[in-house]
Amino acid sequence: MQKNQVLELEIEDLSYEAMGVAHYEGITVFVNNALPGEIVRAKILKVKKSFAFARIEAIIKESPDRITVKLNQWVQTGLASLAHLTYDKQLDFKRKQVVNLLQKAHLDQIKVGQTVASPEETGYRNKAQVPVRRVKGQLEIGFFRKHSHDLVPLDNFFTTDPEIDRVLLAVRDILRKNQVPAYDELRHKGEVRYLEVRRSRATGEIMVILICLHKDFPQLKKVAKEISQIRDVVSVVLNHNPQKTNVILGKKDYLLAGKAQIVDKIGDVEFRISPKSFFQINSLQTPRLYQLAIDKANLTKEDVVIDAYSGIGTIGLSVAKHVKEVRGIEIIDDAVKDANNNAKLNTINNASYVTGKAEEIMPQWAKDGLKTDVIFVDPPRKGLTEDFIKAAAATEPKKIVYISCNPATQVRDLQMFMELGYSFEEIDPVDMFPQTPHVESVTVLERQK
Numbered sequence: 001m002q003k004n005q006v007l008e009l010e011i012e013d014l015s016y017e018a019m020g021v022a023h024y025e026g027i028t029v030f031v032n033n034a035l036p037g038e039i040v041r042a043k044i045l046k047v048k049k050s051f052a053f054a055r056i057e058a059i060i061k062e063s064p065d066r067i068t069v070k071l072n073q074w075v076q077t078g079l080a081s082l083a084h085l086t087y088d089k090q091l092d093f094k095r096k097q098v099v100n101l102l103q104k105a106h107l108d109q110i111k112v113g114q115t116v117a118s119p120e121e122t123g124y125r126n127k128a129q130v131p132v133r134r135v136k137g138q139l140e141i142g143f144f145r146k147h148s149h150d151l152v153p154l155d156n157f158f159t160t161d162p163e164i165d166r167v168l169l170a171v172r173d174i175l176r177k178n179q180v181p182a183y184d185e186l187r188h189k190g191e192v193r194y195l196e197v198r199r200s201r202a203t204g205e206i207m208v209i210l211i212c213l214h215k216d217f218p219q220l221k222k223v224a225k226e227i228s229q230i231r232d233v234v235s236v237v238l239n240h241n242p243q244k245t246n247v248i249l250g251k252k253d254y255l256l257a258g259k260a261q262i263v264d265k266i267g268d269v270e271f272r273i274s275p276k277s278f279f280q281i282n283s284l285q286t287p288r289l290y291q292l293a294i295d296k297a298n299l300t301k302e303d304v305v306i307d308a309y310s311g312i313g314t315i316g317l318s319v320a321k322h323v324k325e326v327r328g329i330e331i332i333d334d335a336v337k338d339a340n341n342n343a344k345l346n347t348i349n350n351a352s353y354v355t356g357k358a359e360e361i362m363p364q365w366a367k368d369g370l371k372t373d374v375i376f377v378d379p380p381r382k383g384l385t386e387d388f389i390k391a392a393a394a395t396e397p398k399k400i401v402y403i404s405c406n407p408a409t410q411v412r413d414l415q416m417f418m419e420l421g422y423s424f425e426e427i428d429p430v431d432m433f434p435q436t437p438h439v440e441s442v443t444v445l446e447r448q449k
């Protein structure tokens, strides 16, 4: 097989990154935008030892599950790389990810529920973070083409709340009008690197964050004032990122206009959200995810609960009214301050949060003899560490509720809990990210007597 060769391929499967999978002369070929059951003519873009990447030149036989996507760029950029598949089949694809992982781990007896559909299939995101670059002489916002830093200009972000799109475009036009230079990555020059916009579904409040190379530039005051006049914008913040790096956010935030936080709600609990706070991005699906976890945990008024990887306290504060006490652990100090303030804001007196690494605090608590009834974990994609898992098991909770945004690390961690005397019967996938291949999943581990 050679680069630029054109081959006829039969697509057998979808990879976990939503690429069509075919085989040719013992080599696995990943074909962008192709669906199982399709026969395509594809051009080879890159060849490695045992796999290759290809692009569709023509679809010879089309899948009945393919739908026409209004803007090809949504799929090309990875913004919505599953948008060409019907929503029902997207849900099946996510369930199958979990089934395959369990099979690989020889856990075929575990039941996998149907993926819980999102109430909204598009326009569900409460936050957008988009690059700003100069394209053909003009400041543009958009998304990078997959595996590159070429900006594809966009004015409709499809999975984002349309009210956020409205503000993104208004800010883009203000930057253009005031001739603010976009960031130039090659020369490490210019001003605005990214735009972030967050919107509360509950209150309609909008926060705009300009992520900039310098913390000041000549047009900044005027630009901030004009942005603050866009309808529903209540907070304008500058995040200063002077580094030559792919990391989006810098360390420092400066309030330019309005308030430092916006208020959102999950169920009946209010949350103040700061620029850097992690907040689940699918506003309507989040309460369903938490309710599922709460129902599965069968909480009682006597329970002492740990909320590990707690962010601004969303899970712990949502369960506080069902239990005796909640203790949270989170690594980002600002998020911990927000969590404790959010407890006060909602007059929740039985929840408190501490700053630290969950894998260090948990062993300490275990050593101090803490007895807990239920531990909720909601770690980042890399999952839990061995130290955390051992310490969690050593505190002997009756149940461990594991919410995960990466079923691969979740299944790995569940196997370790099994070795330590815990078992589980079922995993429930929940679709928090329609049109993308991301899978969220929930399971409850129970201690064996």
Ligand SMILES: C[S@@+](CC[C@H](N)C(=O)[O-])C[C@H]1O[C@@H](n2cnc3c(N)ncnc32)[C@H](O)[C@@H]1O
Pocket (backbone or CB within 6 Å): 278, 279, 280, 308, 309, 310, 311, 312, 313, 314, 315, 329, 330, 331, 332, 335, 356, 357, 358, 359, 378, 379, 380, 405
């Ligand atoms: C997937 S988020 C979940 C946040 C929260 N439970 C929610 O649903 O909004 C994971 C959180 O874990 C935090 N985190 C990452 N590594 C951590 C660690 N080693 N110890 C404690 N928290 C950590 C992150 O800062 C982030 O807030």
